[in-house]
Amino acid sequence: MFVEVTDTDGNTGLAELAGPAAATDIAQLTAEYAERLRLSPPDGEADVTAQLGLTVEELEADRPRATAVSALRTAIADGQARAAGVSLSEFLGGQRTESVQLYGNMNRSMLPDDNGPRDRSPEAFAAAAREAVRRGYKVVKCAPFDEARSPFEEPGLPEAARSGIDRIVAVREAIGPDIQLFVDCHSRFDLDSGIALEISLRDSNVAWYEEAVDGIEDPETMIKIRERATMDVAGAESGYGVELFRRIIEGGVMDVVMPDIKFCGGAGEAVQIGRALEPDAPGSVSMHSPSGPASQLASAHATAAFKGTRPLEHAWGEADWRPSVLEPVERIENGRIYIPEGPGLGASLNPATVEERGRRWAL
Numbered sequence: 267m268f269v270e271v272t273d274t275d276g277n278t279g280l281a282e283l284a285g286p287a288a289a290t291d292i293a294q295l296t297a298e299y300a301e302r303l304r305l306s307p308p309d310g311e312a313d314v315t316a317q318l319g320l321t322v323e324e325l326e327a328d329r330p331r332a333t334a335v336s337a338l339r340t341a342i343a344d345g346q347a348r349a350a351g352v353s354l355s356e357f358l359g360g361q362r363t364e365s366v367q368l369y370g371n372m373n374r375s376m377l378p379d380d381n382g383p384r385d386r387s388p389e390a391f392a393a394a395a396r397e398a399v400r401r402g403y404k405v406v407k408c409a410p411f412d413e414a415r416s417p418f419e420e421p422g423l424p425e426a427a428r429s430g431i432d433r434i435v436a437v438r439e440a441i442g443p444d445i446q447l448f449v450d451c452h453s454r455f456d457l458d459s460g461i462a463l464e465i466s467l468r469d470s471n472v473a474w475y476e477e478a479v480d481g482i483e484d485p486e487t488m489i490k491i492r493e494r495a496t497m498d499v500a501g502a503e504s505g506y507g508v509e510l511f512r513r514i515i516e517g518g519v520m521d522v523v524m525p526d527i528k529f530c531g532g533a534g535e536a537v538q539i540g541r542a543l544e545p546d547a548p549g550s551v552s553m554h555s556p557s558g559p560a561s562q563l564a565s566a567h568a569t570a571a572f573k574g575t576r577p578l579e580h581a582w583g584e585a586d587w588r589p590s591v592l593e594p595v596e597r598i599e600n601g602r603i604y605i606p607e608g609p610g611l612g613a614s615l616n617p618a619t620v621e622e623r624g625r626r627w628a629l
């Protein structure tokens with residue numbers, strides 16, 4: 267879903283809306299907030315939550331509200347940047363940037379599609395990893411633990427994690443020693459299994475250990491896993507607001523936080539998070555972005571604006587018509603996203619693609 271916000275001069279800002287509730291509920295909530303802002307306009311994107319009377323505590327605890335606010339703030343920031351005639355990264359305090367480096371998340375290329383379930387064998391993971399390298403990514407991420415889900419009956423490394431480890435071994439073999447490998451565990455483990463799993467990830471030289479547990483819900487367990495880990499521990503993809511991410515890094519919960527432009531408070535908040543944390547902890551912020559082209563592009567502007575030192579996530583290979591959602595079309599080549607030259611995002615929704623592929627409904 268997309269949100270467009272237009273000012274009285276006709277500048278239209280764009281954002282993606284995707285979230286943790288039924289699409290119509292999120293759309294309804296966003297429309298309600300938009301109407302309140304229309305009647306009582308904020309000074310700018312940073313003023314949206316105050317204007318809606320929402321507190322940080324409410325938004326940390328309520329993901330649908332955080333999602334609606336994030337989309338509106340990103341769309342308004344894009345509109346403001348267009349009105350000012352500058353790129354979104356410049357509007358957010360950075361500089362005009364030609365391109366941003368990406369890492370290749372292969373998960374979406376392996377999801378079930380219209381042709382049914384995909385092959386999830388180690389060989390299929392290896393083939394996807396080779397494709398990621400062919401596409402130019404220097405860092406590859408996978409989420410291989412389909413069969414594992416805590417609690418487990420046995421202590422130590424659970425039997426249910428074995429096939430996931432086989433997939434990781436196959437991926438490492440396919441990409442060779444020089445490509446970095448990130449592994450996402452989708453909060454499927456617990457303290458004991460999370461510590462045991464980290465030790466076996468070392469054998470495949472995994473560089474990034476994401477969400478063994480949900481580090482926002484259970485920071486104490488995450489801290490204990492991180493204390494023993496030899497690789498970077500990452501997560502917090504559903505978090506809202508700079509204060510939460512600051513607590514996570516300053517509290518030693520994780521090495522890397524992953525604010526998502528769709529939930530964290532939007533493009534302006536993502537830049538605040540990067541600016542708050544990166545100077546003292548370089549590499550501590552890497553935006554979560556298993557997103558469509560509008561969020562991908564806004565996340566590239568945000569990463570450029572806070573001078574992120576990590577590559578930005580890109581979930582390649584989900585739909586071959588994806589680039590045509592925007593005009594000019596999304597341009598991702600050799601592991602980099604290229605930022606179009608125009609003001610704001612530099613791209614808008616392509617009405618022909620919306621007509622052909624989209625779905626409309628009335629609230």
Ligand SMILES: [Mg+2]
Pocket residue numbers: 450452476477503
């Ligand atoms: Mg993840």
